Amino acid sequence: MAILTGKHALLEQLVADGVRYVFGNPGTTEQSFMDALQDHPELTFILGLHEGAVVGMADAYARATGRPAFVQVHIAPGLGNAVGMLFNANASHSPLVVYAGQSASAALFQEPLLSGDLVGIARPVTKWAAEIHHAADIPQAVRRAMKVADEAPRGPVFLSIPFDVMDEAAEVDVEPSTYTHWRVAPDPVGIDAAVELLAGSRRPLLVVGDGVALSGAQPEVAALAELLGAPIYNGYASEINVANDHPLLVGTLPRTSLHAASAAAELLHRHDVVLALGTPVFRFAFPKPGGMDPGTASLIHIDIDGWEIGKNAPPAIGIRSDAGSALRLLLEGLADRRPAGAAERALEIGARTAARREELLAEDRATWDQWPITPARLMGELAAALPADAAIFEEAISASQTMSRYLNPRPGSYYRARGGGIGPGLPGAVGLKLALPDRPVVGVTSDGSAMYNISALWTAAHHRIPVTWVVCNNGSYQILKTNLVEYLGPLAKGRRFIEMDLADPPLRFDRIAEAFGVHGRRVERVEDIRPALDEALGLGAPALVDVAIEARAG
Numbered sequence: 001m002a003i004l005t006g007k008h009a010l011l012e013q014l015v016a017d018g019v020r021y022v023f024g025n026p027g028t029t030e031q032s033f034m035d036a037l038q039d040h041p042e043l044t045f046i047l048g049l050h051e052g053a054v055v056g057m058a059d060a061y062a063r064a065t066g067r068p069a070f071v072q073v074h075i076a077p078g079l080g081n082a083v084g085m086l087f088n089a090n091a092s093h094s095p096l097v098v099y100a101g102q103s104a105s106a107a108l109f110q111e112p113l114l115s116g117d118l119v120g121i122a123r124p125v126t127k128w129a130a131e132i133h134h135a136a137d138i139p140q141a142v143r144r145a146m147k148v149a150d151e152a153p154r155g156p157v158f159l160s161i162p163f164d165v166m167d168e169a170a171e172v173d174v175e176p177s178t179y180t181h182w183r184v185a186p187d188p189v190g191i192d193a194a195v196e197l198l199a200g201s202r203r204p205l206l207v208v209g210d211g212v213a214l215s216g217a218q219p220e221v222a223a224l225a226e227l228l229g230a231p232i233y234n235g236y237a238s239e240i241n242v243a244n245d246h247p248l249l250v251g252t253l254p255r256t257s258l259h260a261a262s263a264a265a266e267l268l269h270r271h272d273v274v275l276a277l278g279t280p281v282f283r284f285a286f287p288k289p290g291g292m293d294p295g296t297a298s299l300i301h302i303d304i305d306g307w308e309i310g311k312n313a314p315p316a317i318g319i320r321s322d323a324g325s326a327l328r329l330l331l332e333g334l335a336d337r338r339p340a341g342a343a344e345r346a347l348e349i350g351a352r353t354a355a356r357r358e359e360l361l362a363e364d365r366a367t368w369d370q371w372p373i374t375p376a377r378l379m380g381e382l383a384a385a386l387p388a389d390a391a392i393f394e395e396a397i398s399a400s401q402t403m404s405r406y407l408n409p410r411p412g413s414y415y416r417a418r419g420g421g422i423g424p425g426l427p428g429a430v431g432l433k434l435a436l437p438d439r440p441v442v443g444v445t446s447d448g449s450a451m452y453n454i455s456a457l458w459t460a461a462h463h464r465i466p467v468t469w470v471v472c473n474n475g476s477y478q479i480l481k482t483n484l485v486e487y488l489g490p491l492a493k494g495r496r497f498i499e500m501d502l503a504d505p506p507l508r509f510d511r512i513a514e515a516f517g518v519h520g521r522r523v524e525r526v527e528d529i530r531p532a533l534d535e536a537l538g539l540g541a542p543a544l545v546d547v548a549i550e551a552r553a554g
Helices: 006-016 028-039 051-065 076-091 105-110 118-125 135-150 163-167 188-199 210-214 218-228 260-268 323-334 342-366 375-385 397-406 425-435 447-453 456-462 478-492 509-515 526-538
Strands: 002-005 021-024 044-047 069-073 096-102 128-131 157-162 169-172 204-208 232-234 249-252 273-277 298-303 317-320 391-395 414-416 441-446 468-473 519-523 543-548
Touching (some): 002 006, 006 028, 006 135, 006 163, 028 096, 044 456, 051 069, 051 076, 051 096, 051 414, 051 447, 069 076, 096 118, 096 135, 135 163, 135 169, 188 273, 210 218, 210 323, 218 323, 218 342, 273 323, 342 375, 342 397, 375 468, 375 526, 391 425, 397 468, 397 478, 425 456, 509 519, 509 543, 519 526, 526 543
Parallel strands (some): 021 069, 204 232, 273 298, 298 317, 441 468, 468 543, 519 543
Antiparallel strands (some): 002 169
C-alpha cells in the first residue's frame, strides 16, 4: 500500500499493467493527468488531433497486440467525437480502456461548461462504463476495466474521473491486473448433437467470424471444412480466418446491400446443415423483419457470446463456447465419421472456386493498361511491391473485393476495418505500426473514408511513425453509388447521384499529406504506380501515395 494522488495512482497502475502507449487528445479536465505523465517516462503519449483518430489508432493497436489499449479523451464533446469509432470497437469486440476527465465532483450540480453525463454517453457503445468518485478506487477501477475489456466477448470500457479526484491523495494498492482465462469448453451433449448432424450432412456450409481468429482456430476451421467437404463463407468477419487462396473459401456472406438478406437466405437454402462459428447470425444492414429464416437448413451456432445465439435465427443446436475448443471436439468426433461424398464435394468446390477466380483475373487483364487506372491494376502493383513481412490495414471499401484477388492475407498480417463506421483506415495503420514496429505497415484506404480521420497523418509525422498509405482515389462515394443503383434497379437510368462525388474541388491527398508533414505523391498513370510505391516503402518515414483510379457510374 502507498499514499498517492489519483493521477499518480492511475499512471502507476498503467505501468504495472505493462501499458506502453497512451493514445489521446487532452483537454482542460485532463490537465493533472497530462502533467503527471512526465513523472512516468515508461509511458509514451501518442497525440491525435481528433478523438475519432485516437480511438482508431488504439483499436488497431489492441487487435495486433492482443491486449487492451489505453485511450484518453476529453470531457463530453471529446467523448462525443470518439463515439463513432467506439461504436466500431464495441460492435467488433476490440479491447479498449477509455478514460475522460470529468468536471470537479463538488461542482457538478452547477453543470459546469463542457460537463455532461459521460457514463450515459459512453454506455451504449461500451461493455461497461463507470464514474470513479474516490482516488482510493482508481487502481481497482483500472484493473476491473482491463479485465472486462479483455474478457471474451471483448470490447471497450469507459472510466470517467472527476478533476478533483485526480488530485486527491489516498492509500492505494497498485498491482498488475488479473485477466480471466475465458476459453469456454462446450457442453458435450451439444457437441455430440452437432457431430450427428454434420456426419449425416450432404450439403454442409461453414460461416465463420472473428471469434475464430480470437481463439486462434484458423487451422481447425480449414481442417473441418476439408473433412466435411464444405464451402467456407466469411460472416461478420474482419480478421483472417482462412487463407485467401484456400480452395474451399468461396467468399463473404452478403451483408451491406439492400438485397443482402434475401441473397444470403437463397445461399443458405441450398445447404442442409449450416455451421456458424464465432459470428453473429445473421447481421445485415437491411435485415428482413422477423429475422432470418434458415429454411430447410439445420443451423448449428457456436459462439463465445451467448447473446448472439438464437438472437436473429433459431438454431437447431446452439453451443456457447470459444470456436477453438468446439472445433477441436468436432474434429475429434468426426474423425471416423466423414460425411458421404465429402472428398468429391471438396474437389468440386475447389474447382469452381479456382475457375471463378480465373474468370475475374481474366476480366482484370482485359483492362490492365486502361486509363484511368483500374482498382485491379493498382492492387496487382501493390501486391508485387509489398515486402514479404508487410502488415496491411485495409479500408478500401469498394475496392476491397478486388484487393482480395491480389493479396493473400494471412493471420497477423492483414487487418480490415470493422464495425461498419467508416474512418479507421488512416489511424488504424498508425496503431498497427506501433504494435508491429519491426515490420513494414501499409494502410490502404478509400478517399471518402480517409477524410474522416485525416489528422492521423499529422500524428504519424509528429511521432515519426513510418507508415505508408495508399489512397484509392476515385473521387466519389463509390459504394453509395453502387448501392443506389441496386436500390433503384431498372429505375436507375437517368437518375443522378446527389452529392456522391468528391471531385469539385478534387481531393488531392498528396498535397494534404505534405501539409501534415508526410511525404505525398500523386499517381495518375499506370507506369508510375510501382515507382511511387517503391519510393514510399523505402523512405523509412511516413508516406502517402494518392492513386487516381477509375470512377464507375454504379
